[in-house]
Amino acid sequence: MKRFAALIDRLVYTRSRNSKLALIVDYLRHTPDPDRGWAIAALTESLDFPAVKAGTVRALLATRIDEQLFRLSRHFVGDTAETAALLWPDAAGPKADLGVTEAVEALSAATRSDAPAILAALLDRLDADGRYALLKLALGGMRVGVSARLAKQAFAQAFAVPVDDVEELWHAIPPPYAPLFAWGEGRAPRPDLADVAFFRPFMLAHPLEEESIDLADYAAEWKWDGIRVQIVRGGSETRIYSRGGEEISGAFPELVAAFDQDAVIDGELLVRGDVQGGEAASFNALQQRLGRKTVSKKMLADYPAFVRVYDLLAVDGNDLRALPWTDRRRQLEAFVPRLADSHFDLSQVIDATDFDDLAERRAGARDAAIEGVMLKRRDAPYVAGRRAGLWYKWKRDPLVADCVMMYAQRGNGRRASFYSDYTFGCWSDAGELLPVGKAYSGFTDEELKWLDTFVRDNTLNRFGPVREVEKTLVLEVAFDSIHASKRHKSGLAMRFPRISRIRRDKPAEEADRIATLRAMVT
Numbered sequence: 001m002k003r004f005a006a007l008i009d010r011l012v013y014t015r016s017r018n019s020k021l022a023l024i025v026d027y028l029r030h031t032p033d034p035d036r037g038w039a040i041a042a043l044t045e046s047l048d049f050p051a052v053k054a055g056t057v058r059a060l061l062a063t064r065i066d067e068q069l070f071r072l073s074r075h076f077v078g079d080t081a082e083t084a085a086l087l088w089p090d091a092a093g094p095k096a097d098l099g100v101t102e103a104v105e106a107l108s109a110a111t112r113s114d115a116p117a118i119l120a121a122l123l124d125r126l127d128a129d130g131r132y133a134l135l136k137l138a139l140g141g142m143r144v145g146v147s148a149r150l151a152k153q154a155f156a157q158a159f160a161v162p163v164d165d166v167e168e169l170w171h172a173i174p175p176p177y178a179p180l181f182a183w184g185e186g187r188a189p190r191p192d193l194a195d196v197a198f199f200r201p202f203m204l205a206h207p208l209e210e211e212s213i214d215l216a217d218y219a220a221e222w223k224w225d226g227i228r229v230q231i232v233r234g235g236s237e238t239r240i241y242s243r244g245g246e247e248i249s250g251a252f253p254e255l256v257a258a259f260d261q262d263a264v265i266d267g268e269l270l271v272r273g274d275v276q277g278g279e280a281a282s283f284n285a286l287q288q289r290l291g292r293k294t295v296s297k298k299m300l301a302d303y304p305a306f307v308r309v310y311d312l313l314a315v316d317g318n319d320l321r322a323l324p325w326t327d328r329r330r331q332l333e334a335f336v337p338r339l340a341d342s343h344f345d346l347s348q349v350i351d352a353t354d355f356d357d358l359a360e361r362r363a364g365a366r367d368a369a370i371e372g373v374m375l376k377r378r379d380a381p382y383v384a385g386r387r388a389g390l391w392y393k394w395k396r397d398p399l400v401a402d403c404v405m406m407y408a409q410r411g412n413g414r415r416a417s418f419y420s421d422y423t424f425g426c427w428s429d430a431g432e433l434l435p436v437g438k439a440y441s442g443f444t445d446e447e448l449k450w451l452d453t454f455v456r457d458n459t460l461n462r463f464g465p466v467r468e469v470e471k472t473l474v475l476e477v478a479f480d481s482i483h484a485s486k487r488h489k490s491g492l493a494m495r496f497p498r499i500s501r502i503r504r505d506k507p508a509e510e511a512d513r514i515a516t517l518r519a520m521v522t
Contacts, residue, residue: 001098005133011144024154035100037176042137044148049107051115078416081135091124159184171199195235201384205391218375220350225371226270258343266311271303280369284483321382398478402511408455419455434490442498476501
């Protein structure tokens, strides 16, 4: 655990991406199996210990220290694992180091009833740094600035293998990735995935900054506002993957059952706004289905899912990714009729005559599920990641509203000491300020310091980690769309809200009204 704890500590205090990469490369090269596999799984949020949750840690701390001390310390520190690691009393006697593998095996075997005793025994063997590493491993939420992509790049660099191969193998091999390390170190051949429904890295798009490309070289499609998915059938098994490679098949069993072709498709997962076969609903409706491990019959009926298919990556044992878009599109158009039209349809190409025509259509597209336009180079193969000049996304201009800050909450990670999460509202016809959204991005570091000071100087009430502030500060909020919602008192929910400007010049009473936002609902 000492090496893993040292790695986490150095990652926390390292800002440079290349420096983080170098730290992980060194760790992978010099740490034996299976510790390094479990460690990299923890860094990429690929571990789950059902019996050990934050509540388990809080209850356990209550048996060793004063509960009020923990609550006050947690409020100040902003992280349960760090607070517990610092407050946990050191056990008497010498410390015997704990291996990462030993910790994983103990936590995996824990049940709800014996998890507190097992966790306490492990914590007693460690110092503060080791306890922090253990708790982060157990609870997840590392927040050390390491994405799954960075970890895969570190593996590729550590063992001089192609990162695209690492990406494919990563999702097909469970932690601690022993066959992956054996291949990387040249001790075994590349694992055979012939009978595995494995993930292929997605092709991504660059934002279109200016209209400097020749539209004749590109095909235009609508950018739909759902979640990008890949559906794979291999070895008589169908799996659905999110853009990050997370398997989400359990949340959409009807799509798994409906996809019975030997193929790999790329598309947008949506739900129908009209159960009788209407068009796609807003992202707000799709959210009712996301993150669920099981889905009720009522949920299936109320929010029927379907996939709008963008691309065909493989079919009948043939990998099509090296073909140009035009050839893949031709095969896709022939393939989609093989799928059930109740659950799959084809993303249509926009027949625009020129950029002005496309821009006009994009500006007028306020359909609930349209986010903008995609431009795909006709001769481009399907390649992993973002490659300049191949795909562009041209999102529609954001909507904007002037809102009043109502509440603030501390952030996480390096923002744990700042009030950086802001709930804001607009005025009802009765003159009541009602919450319409929450944002924690869009501002600079200097603006964050100013906002933090405003919150501290204008606090009216405290509700645990949340502060209510005087309703005097106007924030200009940008958002992609807004939808009706029964979950909020205002009846509205914003999509991707972010702070675009601090309106110190504007009186709170001149902020926008709920009726103005309601008129923007798509």
